[in-house]
Amino acid sequence: MSDTMQKEQQVILCDMCTEEDQKPARKTCMKCEISMCVLHLQAHLTTPVLLQTHPLTEPMTLCGTTKCPLHGKLLEYYCLDDLTCVCVSCAIEDQHRLHNMKTFSTAHNELMEKLDAEQQALQVKTDDENVSLEKWEKSEREKVGRSSVRLIEGVTNLRDIALTSVQSSVSARMVSIKTSKTSMQAAQNEKDNFRFLQMYSQVHQDVEKAKAVDLRKGLQPGTIVTNWSRR
Numbered sequence: 652m653s654d655t656m657q658k659e660q661q662v663i664l665c666d667m668c669t670e671e672d673q674k675p676a677r678k679t680c681m682k683c684e685i686s687m688c689v690l691h692l693q694a695h696l697t698t699p700v701l702l703q704t705h706p707l708t709e710p711m712t713l714c715g716t717t718k719c720p721l722h723g724k725l726l727e728y729y730c731l732d733d734l735t736c737v738c739v740s741c742a743i744e745d746q747h748r749l750h751n752m753k754t755f756s757t758a759h760n761e762l763m764e765k766l767d768a769e770q771q772a773l774q775v776k777t778d779d780e781n782v783s784l785e786k787w788e789k790s791e792r793e794k795v796g797r798s799s800v801r802l803i804e805g806v807t808n809l810r811d812i813a814l815t816s817v818q819s820s821v822s823a824r825m826v827s828i829k830t831s832k833t834s835m836q837a838a839q840n841e842k843d844n845f846r847f848l849q850m851y852s853q854v855h856q857d858v859e860k861a862k863a864v865d866l867r868k869g870l871q872p873g874t875i876v877t878n879w880s881r882r
């Protein structure tokens with residue numbers, strides 16, 4: 652429904668037909684500013700002077716858009732510098748006289764070619780950008796891959812260092828406990844006062860060392876552990 656209404660609104664009718672039987676227009680004369688049906692168009696198509704000086708367009712509503720607002724003359728040329736339609740007076744006398752002026756059909760062709768070229772250039776640019784985007788994505792993925800490999804290596808190294816240090820702490824403490832037991836036993840078995848007192852200093856050191864081992868506190872950081880945990 653709205654489609655047909657739109658179509659009806661867009662149909663340009665002949666301005667020369669009687670109102671009772673207005674036919675659809677075939678062309679619009681820019682100079683006369685009227686639209687004409689096939690029949691009423693004949694004069695424009697067969698009279699040489701009209702053919703030369705009355706430019707025809709596809710049917711359209713003109714509303715005074717075909718006359719130069721400055722000179723009141725028919726707009727016949729296109730100024731490529733200002734991208735605007737101008738009349739003959741504009742073209743030869745006024746502000747456009749040094750500008751790049753074309754007839755409508757030449758301007759249309761040239762601008763179409765320009766548009767095509769721009770479209771192609773834009774397409775090439777878009778293609779290039781897509782290619783470089785893909786390249787960038789690939790290289791970023793590779794970077795992330797490489798750095799995660801390094802991270803995993805680093806974490807594995809830290810784990811190995813920690814395990815080694817736990818192991819060495821444990822064995823060091825086992826050694827010190829065993830040593831203290833041995834030297835305590837030796838001291839307890841010593842009956843001679845002097846020899847007992849001579850060895851006591853060492854026994855005391857061994858015992859203190861063994862007492863320092865407190866597994867409830869967790870293993871005190873050994874040298875290696877201290878190094879990496881303080882970094």
Ligand SMILES: [Zn+2]
Nearest residue numbers: 665668688691
């Ligand atoms: Zn007509």
Ligand SMILES: [Zn+2]
Nearest residue numbers: 680682683705
């Ligand atoms: Zn005309």
Ligand SMILES: [Zn+2]
Nearest residue numbers: 719722738741
């Ligand atoms: Zn003008």
Ligand SMILES: [Zn+2]
Nearest residue numbers: 730733747750
């Ligand atoms: Zn101009």
